[in-house]
Structure formats: structure tokens, C-alpha cells
Amino acid sequence: MTNGNGDLTRREAIRIAVAVGGSAGLSACLGLEDRSEGPTEADRTTGRPTDAEPDPEPPARQHAWHEFSPTDEHGNPVLARHHVLLLADYAGDGPVDDADRTRAADAFRELERAYGWGSDGLLFTVGYSPAYFDRYDASLHESVDLPPPEALAPFEDPALDTPDVLIHLASDQGSTVIEAEQALFGESVTANGTEMGETVDGLLERVDRRTGFIGAGLPAAHDDADGVPEGAVPEDAPLFMGFKSGFAKNQATEDAVTISDGPFAGGTTQHLSLIRTELDQWYTQDSREQRVAKMFSPTHAAEDLVEGVGENLGDSSLVEETGIADRVEDDAFEQGVVGHTQKTARARDGDGNPRILRRDFATVDGGRTGVHFLSLQASIADFVETREAMNGEDVANVGGVGTRNNNGILQYITTTRRGNYLVPPRAKRAFPEPR
Numbered sequence: 001m002t003n004g005n006g007d008l009t010r011r012e013a014i015r016i017a018v019a020v021g022g023s024a025g026l027s028a029c030l031g032l033e034d035r036s037e038g039p040t041e042a043d044r045t046t047g048r049p050t051d052a053e054p055d056p057e058p059p060a061r062q063h064a065w066h067e068f069s070p071t072d073e074h075g076n077p078v079l080a081r082h083h084v085l086l087l088a089d090y091a092g093d094g095p096v097d098d099a100d101r102t103r104a105a106d107a108f109r110e111l112e113r114a115y116g117w118g119s120d121g122l123l124f125t126v127g128y129s130p131a132y133f134d135r136y137d138a139s140l141h142e143s144v145d146l147p148p149p150e151a152l153a154p155f156e157d158p159a160l161d162t163p164d165v166l167i168h169l170a171s172d173q174g175s176t177v178i179e180a181e182q183a184l185f186g187e188s189v190t191a192n193g194t195e196m197g198e199t200v201d202g203l204l205e206r207v208d209r210r211t212g213f214i215g216a217g218l219p220a221a222h223d224d225a226d227g228v229p230e231g232a233v234p235e236d237a238p239l240f241m242g243f244k245s246g247f248a249k250n251q252a253t254e255d256a257v258t259i260s261d262g263p264f265a266g267g268t269t270q271h272l273s274l275i276r277t278e279l280d281q282w283y284t285q286d287s288r289e290q291r292v293a294k295m296f297s298p299t300h301a302a303e304d305l306v307e308g309v310g311e312n313l314g315d316s317s318l319v320e321e322t323g324i325a326d327r328v329e330d331d332a333f334e335q336g337v338v339g340h341t342q343k344t345a346r347a348r349d350g351d352g353n354p355r356i357l358r359r360d361f362a363t364v365d366g367g368r369t370g371v372h373f374l375s376l377q378a379s380i381a382d383f384v385e386t387r388e389a390m391n392g393e394d395v396a397n398v399g400g401v402g403t404r405n406n407n408g409i410l411q412y413i414t415t416t417r418r419g420n421y422l423v424p425p426r427a428k429r430a431f432p433e434p435r
């Protein structure tokens with residue numbers, strides 16, 4: 001832990017409670033959040049005032065989160081602080097029957113009613129893997145591009161995740177993500193003070209549980225993980241590598257990542273990888289100028305475009321203004337280094353817009369720093385092509401750039417797991433049929 005500062009200690013304790021989960025994690029978390037910002041335990045369990053308008057129906061898209069999240073002073077959507085990823089298998093064999101489908105639909109419905117849709121309540125998505133759809137005789141409708149996961153670079157060898165289901169729970173309250181998991185799986189009778197009439201207990205079996213966080217100050221609270229040099233992670237950094245990410249102009253919109261045709265219109269595809277980070281190397285090997293060059297571009301470094309964690313950038317990392325995406329090869333030759341942002345920006349669509357919507361967050365699962373890199377896109381091909389642009393194989397061995405050295409941030413990251421999912425529209429989020 002960074003220092004004796006009470007707030008960092010409290011945040012770290014909430015983070016640990018989310019990682020631990022279960023009733024022990026929940027009671028620890030409620031005690032901590034009780035004394036902090038945000039709703040108190042009393043507020044939470046009494047629910048909304050009785051004379052308040054009932055919550056409007058949640059949106060048809062499961063991934064419609066922006067409208068229900070705060071924005072920062074520059075208009076960038078702010079991702080919820082606490083995250084739990086639950087990988088689970090359907091307990092039955094063969095196609096899912098209607099009784100199980102109805103039970104799951106009711107359980108998800110109860111969850112969203114209990115907390116209200118929003119990062120001040122709960123946001124969640126339920127996604128289904130190619131392995132899930134294999135149980136049906138019919139193949140997945142051709143309007144959906146959902147291949148099984150695979151390694152996406154010659155220098156990586158990730159484990160390939162094949163659970164049936166991925167549930168992503170997100171909230172600004174640590175206690176909410178813990179309790180929502182418990183309520184959904186029948187380990188807590190109530191959710192936010194409301195009795196759960198249905199659960200997925202006996203329908204879904206968890207095979208993995210991953211946790212994480214994002215927000216100014218949270219990573220700095222973990223700078224003892226992985227031998228990160230004391231004080232290296234900036235106090236106000238929202239992510240471990242020290243820069244703000246997810247500027248509105250560098251993200252695909254929710255509209256753009258939505259599947260437009262076929263039975264899953266209104267849905268999206270989801271890629272989830274686990275990326276381990278070598279922060280010791282990142283912070284000790286390079287100067288700040290080199291880190292800016294590797295994360296953004298040599299132009300950003302030379303012109304000193306990034307102050308601190310990048311708050312000064314507002315809602316854009318200046319990809320168009322600097323023309324960096326067109327300079328990758330020149331920068332490799334002339335500067336001996338190319339940036340992560342400038343390489344990935346080469347994968348933009350014909351209108352010049354990014355093709356993936358990143359909702360990644362930091363983790364110290366297993367005692368090591370990393371990123372749960374979660375992204376949404378209309379097709380998995382959009383992700384794969386963005387990742388290919390990031391691989392920078394075209395500039396490996398050009399100038400001073402190697403396969404991973406000086407090639408953006410590749411030297412400091414290792415992808416250890418990958419999985420692909422379909423996030424159907426909300427009406428079909430319970431055990432969808434393939435066609």
C-alpha cells in the first residue's frame with residue numbers, strides 16, 4: 001500500500017473485498033462504503049424513496065451504459081469503478097430448454113430491478129461463447145461474426161477461454177458487484193433489500209471469477225504488486241500504466257458497435273483478454289518522454305502534448321490533429337520507436353472512427369498487475385484487425401523497432417487469456433437460441 005493515507009487504505013480494502021467476494025467480502029465492503037462517499041448501507045437497503053418514479057425500463061441493448069454513467073468534465077463517459085467477471089457453464093447437457101431459459105430471464109430481470117440500471121446502481125452484460133452455441137444443431141446465424149478465440153500474435157500463447165457464459169457486473173459500489181453476484185447465484189436472499197424471486201442457482205456453474213477496478217487513485221493503491229517501484233504509479237492515474245484511456249473521440253460509439261441486422265440486432269460482440277503488465281520494467285527502463293512516445297507517439301513526446309496522466313487532452317488523444325497514424329513507418333525509421341495509439345489508430349474504419357469500444361480495467365488478480373481488456377465491437381473481426389494494427393509486424397525490424405522492443409507497449413504486456421462472446425440484445429440475454 002502506498003502510504004498511511006486513510007482514503008487509499010480504505011479503497012484498497014474495498015478492492016480486496018471485491019476480489020474476495022462472498023459474504024465475507026460483502027460485509028467488509030458494506031462497512032467500508034458505509035463511512036464513505038456514495039450511498040450508505042441504510043440508503044441501499046431501503047432502496048429508492050417510495051414516492052420516486054419507478055425506474056424506466058432498461059434499454060434494449062445490454063451494452064447501453066453511457067447514458068447511465070457519469071461523464072467527466074470533458075464529456076468522456078466514466079466507466080464504473082468496480083468490476084466482476086464471472087465465467088460460467090450451463091449445468092445441463094444439450095440445448096437449453098424453455099423452463100431454464102425463463103428462469104434465467106427472470107433472475108436477470110430481478111437483478112436489474114433491484115439495483116436500477118446505472119453505474120450508481122448496477123450495469124451488467126450476459127454474453128455467450130461459440131462453445132455455448134455448439135450445443136444446438138443449428139449454427140449461429142450468419143449475421144454474427146463469433147469465431148472461437150485464438151492467439152492473435154506470433155509472440156503470444158494465450159489460454160483460450162471456452163466457458164458457455166460471461167457475466168460482467170459493474171458498479172461504482174464494490175458492495176453492489178459482490179452482492180449482485182451472490183443474489184444472482186442464490187447465495188444471498190436479497191439484492192439491495194429486495195427479495196430475489198428467482199436465481200440462476202443450479203443453472204449456471206461458475207468456472208472462473210475475475211475482478212478489477214478503474215479510477216483515479218486506485219492503481220496507486222497497489223504499487224507494491226509485481227515489484228512496482230514505490231511511488232512510480234502516479235497518484236491520480238486511473239490505470240496502472242499511468243495514462244488516462246478511453247477518450248470519447250478515440251472510442252467507437254455504442255451505436256457503431258451494435259449488430260444491425262438479423263436475430264441479434266441490438267447486440268454486440270465482446271472480446272475479453274487478460275493482459276499481464278511488466279510495470280517494473282515500464283517505470284524503471286524508460287524516461288517519461290519514452291513512455292509517452294511508446295503509449296501515444298514520438299510526436300506526442302517531442303511536442304510535449306501529454307501532461308501528467310493526460311487530463312489536458314480533454315476528449316481526444318489528437319490522432320487526427322497530429323497525423324500520427326500515417327507516420328508509423330517514418331517514425332520507426334527516423335525515431336526508432338512507434339506508439340501504441342498511432343498503431344491502433346490505423347485500424348479505424350473508412351470514416352476515420354475507431355472500431356472497438358474499450359471497457360478495460362486494471363486488476364491484481366493472482367497478486368500480479370494486469371488489465372482485463374474487455375472490448376465491444378460489431379464483429380470479432382473488428383477486434384482482430386485492431387489487434388493486428390497494434391502488433392506492428394510491418395515495422396518490426398524497421399529502424400530501431402523490434403518485434404516487441406520500441407514497438408508501442410508490446411514489450412511490457414503479455415496476453416495470457418482470450419475469449420470471444422456474443423452479447424445479445426436484452427430481450428434475448430437468457431440462453432439465446434442460435435437463429
Ligand code: HEM
Pocket residue numbers: 239241243244245246247249250251275277295317319340341344345346348353354355356371373383386387388390413
Ligand atoms: C495494457 C494494455 C493497454 C493499455 C495500458 C492501453 C492504453 C491505451 C491508451 C493510454 C490509449 C490512448 C488514449 C485513448 O485513446 O484512449 C490507447 C488507445 C487505444 N488502444 Fe490501447 N491500451 C492497451 C491495450 C490495447 C489493446 C489490447 C487494444 C486492442 C487491440 C487496444 C486498442 C486501442 C485503440 C483502438 C486505441 C485508440 C486508437 C484510436 O484513437 O483510433 N489497446 N490505449
